Amino acid sequence: MSRYPKGYYKPTDSCDGCLAWGDFSGRLCPACYMFGRSHATAACVGCRRIQPLKWGYCRLCWCQARLDAQATVGRLAAEADVRARLNAVRHHQLFFMGMHHRNGSALAPRRRGGRRGAPRKLPPAPAWRPNADWRQLPLFGQVPRDYGRLAPSGVDLTSPWLTWAKYIAHRFAEARGWGRNIRFAVNRGLALVLTGYVEGDIIRHSEIFNPLRSRDLPVGHVVTVLEEMGIFEDDSEPSFEGWLAERLEGLAPGIRSEAERWTRVLRDGGPRSLPRREGTVWLYLNRVRPALLEWSDRYDHLREVTRDDVRTYIETLHGHQRRDQLVALRSLFSWAKRKGLLFRNPTSRIKVGQYEYGVxxxxxxxxxxxxxxxxTTPATRLILALAAVHAARVAQIGTLMLDDVDLGNRRLTIAGRVRPLDDLTLKLLLDWLEHRRNRWPSTANLHLLINNQTATKTSRASNHWISASxxxxxxxxxxxxxxxxxxxxxxxxxxxxxxxxxxxxxxxxxxxxxxxxxxxxxxxxxxxxxxxxxxxxxx
Incomplete structure (x- = not known):
């Protein structure tokens, strides 16, 4: 029974038996309590104290003899080695409770989900690209592989390419803060795609995307490792190509080809034109598409469109729709005139007019x-303050870096402009940084705002995520x-x-x-x- 009354909190104290310092109830630590229940009490041969004895020595002397034996043999000492050093104990090294265990020292870290004292898994040994000796050349060229038919039991874990890939993955994990689950999943994906790999093979995105996604493996992280190895080819179709084919559907063949060339010049630029942002390209093509669909019922090429056709179509529009579509049509026909696709620009001398903004x-x-x-979250509260107090755009919020925050001088740099930090923004910023440090302590992403998807990368958060709340x-x-x-x-x-x-x-x-x-x-x-x-x- 404890000597402290019920409801009394016992402070941290030293054990009366082994003198170990720790947080326990009663006079004895749990180890000394169990030691005393199985041994008789008498005067210790070593320290002369009245304590429960084993072979004439108390538990404190046994702990000191075990420590001396481990220091001598360099490993976990057997009981015979400990008994041989009991007579040589002349001093006692005090310790904290729980530092002496039969399965090793408690100073060894305890892994989550593992037993105490279990050895920590060592990182992979440094590896480099395997030497290219001789190899059998393919007879019919490289045949696309079906990674979906490979069973886990058929994975080759001894492949030197897999050893090199695991080492590269470990370096990325240390640099970008990948968690244990991501590391394990990346190694599984690498083992899947590198089984049977030989020098000269190319792993394509179209071949590995579905097999990895069906097994819930991180495609992006696996691709990052394969790109670092120089054996990956991204043959995936960009989203722009699919969108462009959909927007041009229904147009006459001649108008379709000319509109496609104009759209690609807008995106990629030309000898006398700078490339536009992809969002601007989308807006321009979406604005001219209704007119092109209407003219495709009567004409096969843009050179057949007259000025009267443009005026007739524009008269059906009003307000900002008229102005926006006329600006896009002037861009299309001006490009066609420069390229010699038509003799006269049908949009010339049609005034756009001044757009009247409301109050x-x-x-x-x-x-x-x-x-x-x-x-309701630290991130959304900080985003709200940046927009409502500092008038920051969504894209500017997403591109903020940690170096843009100067807490000591209470300054914040937004889009290259230094702004003072008010008390509200400073408090919300500190709350977010504390949450970020606790949630993703190992992330290498230098952007101020990150989430679960970007914490293991170096890219910024999307505009969709920033404005979602x-x-x-x-x-x-x-x-x-x-x-x-x-x-x-x-x-x-x-x-x-x-x-x-x-x-x-x-x-x-x-x-x-x-x-x-x-x-x-x-x-x-x-x-x-x-x-x-x-x-x-x-x-």
Whole structure:
């Protein structure tokens, strides 16, 4: 029975038997308690204390003799070696509770899911590319392999190529913080695709994607190792090609080929044109497609389209649709005129017109409150603050690096512009960094915001993941960014130069915010100047 009353918390103390320091209940540690139940008490031959004895010595003397024996033989000592050193004990090295075990020292780390004292698995030995001696040349060229028919029992674990691949995978795992499960899955995938591999073979993406995916193995990590080995060929079809074929479906053959050439020049650039972003290419082709589908019913080539056809089609459109589609059509026909595909540009002298922007309206507090309530994780709260306080775009949030954060000087660099860190953003930033350190302690990704997919890589998080928490809300990240810039114009006055300096806006965008702020301020002034009980507006 414990000498401490029920409900009393016993502080850390030393054992009365072995003098070991530890956290236990009662006077004795568990080892001395069990030792005393099976041995009689008398005066110890070595330390002269009244203690339970085994062969005339107490447990403290036995622990010291075992420690001396292990230091001499360099391994776990047998009981005979320990008994031979009992007479030589002249001092005692004090220790913490649980440091002496029959299966080895407790100083050895205990692995998760394994027994205490089990040896830790050693990393693979350094390996290099196997020497290319002689090999049998293929008779009919390289025949595509069917990796899906390979059973786990048929895997060749002795292949030198697999040994080299495992060493490369270990280096990537150490550098990028791959967990135990990812390492095991990558080694399984490498064993699958490298069984039967010989010098000169090429492993293609189309051959290994389905077999690895069906076994729930990480295709991307396996491909990273194979690319480092120089034996991988990415023959997968880019998503752009599938999208382009779908968008051009239904067009006349001549119009289809010309539209395809124009789209590829937009994406890849040409002798006198710079490449556009893929998103811009998508917008341009989507805007000209309705007109091309309509003209494909009557014409076979773009040179048959007249100016009247363009005007007739444009007259059916209004607002920003008319402007956007006319701009895209002018780009298409201007390219065709430069290439000599037509004699006259049918879109020439058709004015696009000035696009009239409406007055930007601020968000109401209820809309902002709902977005704040939807941010329930450290990452989403930080993303919300970056958009609502610092007016950062989604792409700018995704490209933020750890080096962009200067906690000591309370500065944050967004898109090359240094901004001061307010108290709210600083608190949310510290919360996220603490969560990131606890969740992914070994990650090598230097981006500020990471998730489960990017923690084992070096790429940034996608725009879709960043904006997912605010999707469906009235106050999205984009509207919060616009509201922040509009609030700055309303608070400090509609000064375009001030907005351009604070947020890095170009002159047209800054003037648009200034015009909206000026209109809102004039409307508020007119409302405050109207007589009580009389509303503004027509009678």
């Amino acid at each position: 930007l309206q601020p968000l109401v507090p209820a809309q902002v409150d709902r977005s704040v309530a939807a941010a 605010m999707r469906g809300q009235d106050a999205t990240l984009e509207r919060l960014r616009v509201d922040r810039q509009l609030e700055e114009a309303l608070t400090h006055g509609p000064d375009p130069l001030h907005l351009a300096e604070v947020f890095g806006l170009d002159e047209k965008t800054a003037m648009r915010y200034a015009d909206s702020a000026r209109a809102l301020l004039e409307q508020a002034a007119e409302y405050s100047a109207s007589p009580p009980g009389k509303e503004l507006g027509p009678d």
